[in-house]
Amino acid sequence: MLKRIVxxxxxxxxxxxxxxxxxxxxxxxGMESVVLLETSYIRAIVGxxxxxxxxxxxxxxIVHLIKYxxxxxxxxxxxxxxxxxxxxxxxxxxxxxxxxxxxxxTIDIISTVLQIFVTLLLGxxxxxxxxxxxNELVALFSLPQRVGKKKTxxxxxxxxTPAANFKLLDTSVIIDGRIADxxxxxFFEGTILIPQFVLGELQHIADSSDTLKRNRGxxxxxxxxxxxxxxxxxxxxxxGDFEDxxxxxxxxxxxxxxxxxxxxxxxxxxxxxxELQGVKVLNINDLSNAIKPxxxxxxxxxxxxVKDGKEQNQGVAYLDDGTMIxxxxxxxxxxxxxxxxxxxxxxxxxxxxxxxxxxxxxxxx
Numbered sequence: 001m002l003k004r005i006v007x008x009x010x011x012x013x014x015x016x017x018x019x020x021x022x023x024x025x026x027x028x029x030g031m032e033s034v035v036l037l038e039t040s041y042i043r044a045i046v047g048x049x050x051x052x053x054x055x056x057x058x059x060x061x062i063v064h065l066i067k068y069x070x071x072x073x074x075x076x077x078x079x080x081x082x083x084x085x086x087x088x089x090x091x092x093x094x095x096x097x098x099x100x101x102x103x104x105x106t107i108d109i110i111s112t113v114l115q116i117f118v119t120l121l122l123g124x125x126x127x128x129x130x131x132x133x134x135n136e137l138v139a140l141f142s143l144p145q146r147v148g149k150k151k152t153x154x155x156x157x158x159x160x161t162p163a164a165n166f167k168l169l170d171t172s173v174i175i176d177g178r179i180a181d182x183x184x185x186x187f188f189e190g191t192i193l194i195p196q197f198v199l200g201e202l203q204h205i206a207d208s209s210d211t212l213k214r215n216r217g218x219x220x221x222x223x224x225x226x227x228x229x230x231x232x233x234x235x236x237x238x239x240g241d242f243e244d245x246x247x248x249x250x251x252x253x254x255x256x257x258x259x260x261x262x263x264x265x266x267x268x269x270x271x272x273x274x275e276l277q278g279v280k281v282l283n284i285n286d287l288s289n290a291i292k293p294x295x296x297x298x299x300x301x302x303x304x305x306v307k308d309g310k311e312q313n314q315g316v317a318y319l320d321d322g323t324m325i326x327x328x329x330x331x332x333x334x335x336x337x338x339x340x341x342x343x344x345x346x347x348x349x350x351x352x353x354x355x356x357x358x359x360x361x362x363x364x365x
Contacts, residue, residue, distance in 0.1 A: 003063050010055050011048040018047015077239045079134050087130020088123055095122035134240060165190025166261030167282070170252055171201050173265050175220040178284055183231050192227060195238045195255055199224075201248050253279055289352050292323065299342045300359060301325070305333045319354075328357040 019040050073081055095118050130137075167190055173179050182188060202224075206217025228235045242251045249270050256263050262280040265271060274281035295301070303317035308331045315330025317338075327333075327340055340356035 003059060006059050006062050006066075007052065010052050010059070014048035014051025015044035016047070017051065018043045018045070021047070079239055080131060083134040083137050084127050084131040087133075088127040090130070091122040091124070091126020092119065094126070095119045098122070132244075166193045166259050167191065168193050168195065168252055168256050168259070168261050168263050169198065170263060170265045170267060170270060171198055171205070171220065171248065172267045172270075173284060174198070174202060174223055175205075175216050176266050176284070177219060177223050178266075178288070179264065180223050180226050180231065182284065182287070183227055183233050188233065191234045191236055193236050193238055193259070193261060194224065195240075195252060197241050197248055197251050199237070249273065253277055256280070289347065292352065295323075295342055295345055295354055297342050297344055300339060301342060301354075301356065302337060302339050303327065303356075304337050305330050305335065307334060323352050323354060325354045325356055328355070330358065333358075 099115050099118055167188055169179065169192060183192070202217055202220045204217070205213050206221055208214045208217065224235075227233065238255065240255075242254055245251045245254065249267070252263060252270075253274060255261070256274070256279045257277070262282055263270070263274050264282045264284065265274075266283060266285045268283075268285075271281055271283045301319075303319070303325050305315040305317045305327060307316050308314060309316045309326050313329050313331045315327040315333055317325040317327060317330070317340075319325065325340070327338065328343075330338065330340075339359040341359050342354055342356050344355045346353040346355070
């Protein structure tokens with residue numbers, strides 16, 4: 001069907017060219033006496049046949065090109081097509097306004113060349129600007145709508161409050177899995193936003209040939225399905241991308257800036273990058289550490305030593321919440337429960353570590 005349409009187009013163009021060009025050609029060649037060519041219908045048929053025959057080999061290439069463009073546009077996200085088209089239209093409008101004074105140029109050939117050049121140039125620039133700035137434009141149109149100002153009894157304006165509060169999840173916090181339990185408790189407000197490039201990285205991990213990575217990726221996908229289908233929290237997928245940025249974490253930080261959202265992660269390095277760039281960040285490790293029971297130096301604990309530590313004669317034990325306890329001179333008590341005294345506590349975003357020594361040694365002193 002598409003091939004027939006292209007052929008019909010060439011027939012129509014050939015007929016139009018035949019009507020206007022054949023008289024000039026006959027004049028140049030001295031063939032004014034040809035009676036048949038004096039009829040416009042005959043000239044249209046001759047022009048159509050000539051152009052159809054001479055461009056017959058070109059039809060297949062044009063059809064393939066149209067199908068290629070069609071498939072590319074179908075695969076492209078709707079935001080890419082929409083904002084690219086809007087940019088193209090805007091560029092053509094600007095080109096039309098610029099060309100108004102150019103049309104007054106008396107030299108026809110210069111006017112025609114300038115019109116074609118300016119139209120193509122501004123149309124291309126408009127499309128590129130609309131396409132490459134689509135993420136900023138999407139964010140601009142999807143910024144949280146603000147509630148209108150209300151008057152108090154003292155006729156004072158109440159500060160506007162945002163209607164949406166985006167929480168952007170990174171790959172590590174999805175794979176971690178605790179985010180689903182946190183969402184279930186209702187501590188998160190607003191909308192969970194999952195960028196498409198994070199989903200792509202998660203799918204890449206799930207398709208890995210390494211068994212451990214594959215299981216982690218599939219666990220992450222299961223967690224997302226659970227959040228979206230089982231929990232009473234709004235989840236949206238952000239379809240845009242930042243093709244000029246390679247790293248997924250960098251894309252996430254830029255998106256958070258544009259959307260004025262909050263990055264949710266358990267990645268220590270991403271946490272620091274967000275802080276340096278002024279992006280709001282929630283580290284679930286910080287949350288986990290904050291709700292752990294407080295242990296102070298001098299308190300007594302009963303622990304089970306499971307292995308030796310890095311330093312000489314150290315033993316390592318763990319609390320029920322996974323907190324590591326380093327027991328001084330505890331290496332000889334691996335597999336034994338000990339009463340220990342806390343000497344110091346080291347708290348970081350990566351976790352908490354408790355240092356202790358055997359209670360018997362304290363009593364002997």
